[in-house]
Amino acid sequence: SEQHLRHVEKDVLIPKIMREKARERCSEQVQDFTKCCKDSGILMVVKCRKENSALKECLTAYYNDPTFYEECKMEYLKEREEFRKTGIPTKKRLQKLPTSM
DSSP states (O other): OTTOOOHHIIIIIHHHHHHHHHHHHTHHHHHHHHHHHHHHGGGHHHHTHHHHHHHHHHHHHHHTOHHHHHHHHHHHHHHHHHHHHHSOOHHHHHHHSOSOO
């Protein structure tokens, strides 16, 4: 069936979408952590614990959310469907668009 997912899709491809989307949604935490690392240099492991846990917490909340998983799965299936119709992966399709806005 259309909804049937291969092992690699469940374990690799959908988690990849989840990671990308979760990072977008946790962008505030990502920014705080990145900024902290830049400012702390070699001491970042010690100094940025707070920012790191905040980011991990934010991401983990999404990874463990069944609704979020479903959302990413649907997005994946939609992209897979498109790919089967057009033969062009979504990312490539987006890159083909003119970049000037």
